[in-house]
Amino acid sequence: xxxxxxxxxxxxxxxxxxxxxxxxxxxxxxxxxxxxxxxxxxxxxxxxxxxxxxxxxxxxxxxxxxxxxxxxxxxxxxxxxxxxxxxxxxxxxxxxxxxxxxxxxxxxxxxxxxxxxxxxxxxxxxxxxxxxxxxxxxxxxxxxxxxxxxxxxxxxxxxxxxxxxxxxxxxxxxxxxxxxxxxxxxxxxxxxxxxxxxxxxxxxxxxxxxxxxxxxxxxxxxxxxxxxxxxxxxxxxxxxxxxxxxxxxxxxxxxxxxxxxxxxxxxxxxxxxxxxxxxxxxxxxxxxxxxxxxxxxxxxxxxxxxxxxxx
Amino acid sequence: xxxxxxxxxxxxxxxxxxxxxxxxxxxxxxxxxxxxxxxxxxxxxxxxxxxxxxxxxxxxxxxxxxxxxxxxxxxxxxxxxxxxxxxxxxxxxxxxxxxxxxxxxxxxxxxxxxxxxxxxxxxxxxxxxxxxxxxxxxxxxxxxxxxxxxxxxxxxxxxxxxxxxxxxxxxxxxxxxxxxxxxxxxxxxxxxxxxxxxxxxxxxxxxxxx
Numbered sequence: 335x336x337x338x339x340x341x342x343x344x345x346x347x348x349x350x351x352x353x354x355x356x357x358x359x360x361x362x363x364x365x366x367x368x369x370x371x372x373x374x375x376x377x378x379x380x381x382x383x384x385x386x387x388x389x390x391x392x393x394x395x396x397x398x399x400x401x402x403x404x405x406x407x408x409x410x411x412x413x414x415x416x417x418x419x420x421x422x423x424x425x426x427x428x429x430x431x432x433x434x435x436x437x438x439x440x441x442x443x444x445x446x447x448x449x450x451x452x453x454x455x456x457x458x459x460x461x462x463x464x465x466x467x468x469x470x471x472x473x474x475x476x477x478x479x480x481x482x483x484x485x486x487x488x489x490x491x492x493x494x495x496x497x498x499x500x501x502x503x504x505x506x507x508x509x510x511x512x513x514x515x516x517x518x519x520x521x522x523x524x525x526x527x528x529x530x531x532x533x534x535x536x537x538x539x540x541x542x543x544x545x546x547x548x549x550x551x552x553x554x555x556x557x558x559x560x561x562x563x564x565x566x567x568x569x570x571x572x573x574x575x576x577x578x579x580x581x582x583x584x585x586x587x588x589x590x591x592x593x594x595x596x597x598x599x600x601x602x603x604x605x606x607x608x609x610x611x612x613x614x615x616x617x618x619x620x621x622x623x624x625x626x627x628x629x630x631x632x633x634x635x636x637x638x639x640x641x642x643x644x645x
Numbered sequence: 646x647x648x649x650x651x652x653x654x655x656x657x658x659x660x661x662x663x664x665x666x667x668x669x670x671x672x673x674x675x676x677x678x679x680x681x682x683x684x685x686x687x688x689x690x691x692x693x694x695x696x697x698x699x700x701x702x703x704x705x706x707x708x709x710x711x712x713x714x715x716x717x718x719x720x721x722x723x724x725x726x727x728x729x730x731x732x733x734x735x736x737x738x739x740x741x742x743x744x745x746x747x748x749x750x751x752x753x754x755x756x757x758x759x760x761x762x763x764x765x766x767x768x769x770x771x772x773x774x775x776x777x778x779x780x781x782x783x784x785x786x787x788x789x790x791x792x793x794x795x796x797x798x799x800x801x802x803x804x805x806x807x808x809x810x811x812x813x814x815x816x817x818x819x820x821x822x823x824x825x826x827x828x829x830x831x832x833x834x835x836x837x838x839x840x841x842x843x844x845x846x847x848x849x850x851x852x853x854x855x
């Protein structure tokens with residue numbers, strides 16, 4: 335056998351798979367609103383493309399108690415019948431914790447040496463013999479988990495442990511591909527705002543802060559761009575000729591007519607000859623009726639519920 | 646009973662119902678600035694024109710108005726734009742659709758103005774009328790299916806009634822096309838007209854009850 339040709343063919347396959355995943359990631363990341371969506375996407379991609387039975391992504395974070403803890407942010411299975419308790423338990427958490435604390439770049443263990451024999455036997459039935467751990471970090475700050483409702487969140491730089499459960503150890507090329515893809519994903523996440531810039535002080539944030547929508551207090555309200563939200567049910571399931579479709583307030587109606595999706599609030603005030611107070615009231619009315627949505631100049635949707643509250 | 650009594654009743658019913666909906670839609674458009682309302686208003690307005698033009702063409706024999714070109718093509722186009730306005734809700738899409746509808750409607754009205762000089766009949770009339778008449782039936786049937794899907798998912802009375810309206814219109818137009826190719830189809834034609842009248846009455850009821 336010509337191992338050189340076999341080796342070069344394998345490298346080509348590895349590179350094309352790598353490229354395939356990265357290309358798909360470029361497309362999918364545009365729809366993502368939170369870093370956890372990216373983590374889940376990556377986990378599923380590794381399961382699908384590398385044939386890995388289980389992939390987990392753990393991170394280190396500082397909770398409201400200001401103590402460092404390990405938290406699972408994504409998990410993907412190849413076989414849905416795998417009992418969750420077998421693969422999500424304190425032993426796995428300890429494993430993730432050790433990777434994070436030691437920052438082990440490439441750890442490979444036999445499951446039978448890490449798990450109690452009963453648990454190892456269960457995993458063995460599903461063909462899981464080995465666990466590979468990879469540590470990745472970035473100076474970018476990791477947003478809290480999406481469901482975190484705590485009042486204060488201490489942001490920390492990203493420190494992640496990827497756990498791969500498999501029947502055979504990964505080849506070196508496969509390991510490199512996983513790490514490369516993850517690094518690309520982190521870079522993209524920073525570019526897309528799913529990870530917060532390291533230049534922001536890693537201090538406390540009040541309230542439930544997530545990647546999007548942006549905080550309206552960061553933007554001058556009159557720089558925001560309103561866009562119309564057409565009622566999807568009109569004429570489909572609701573009578574279009576009922577009086578409820580009317581915009582009763584004259585100024586709101588004037589403002590709504592002027593909205594073309596490109597002019598900001600300041601421009602609309604100029605065109606409609608509304609002063610600041612009138613424009614704010616009109617916008618609030620339109621927002622309350624769900625007739626418009628506000629966007630920042632970069633095209634990101636803005637949480638308008640807090641927009642004009644202090645005016 | 647005059648032979649074209651039912652056809653006249655149909656024309657007048659279509660004229661009155663379409664005109665009412667058109668005027669109401671345009672009024673609400675001035676108050677709500679919704680693109681979908683504009684498209685509805687314009688479509689129903691053109692439909693009312695086709696109805697009154699058909700009535701005049703059939704009954705005022707002293708005038709030579711070759712209305713059929715305008716009638717068939719306009720009705721097909723109007724139903725098509727109503728269908729297109731339902732399928733998507735994006736503001737950009739509806740604004741562009743509105744612009745296209747305005748342009749096409751201007752062309753259709755030009756067709757109406759040219760009716761005195763247009764040929765009296767279509768080339769290969771049996772086939773052409775069947776295709777144009779059949780296209781109205783087909784588009785109405787597609788709209789019926791659309792409302793049926795909405796009703797199945799949302800269970801709204803409005804969707805049910807509108808689905809019924811377009812099913813009846815589709816059936817009526819389908820029954821009308823047999824006369825173009827087969828003989829002695831007057832009964833089918835009249836049943837088709839009555840079906841459409843019934844559909845229009847339900848449309849009017851839906852506007853008030855839906």
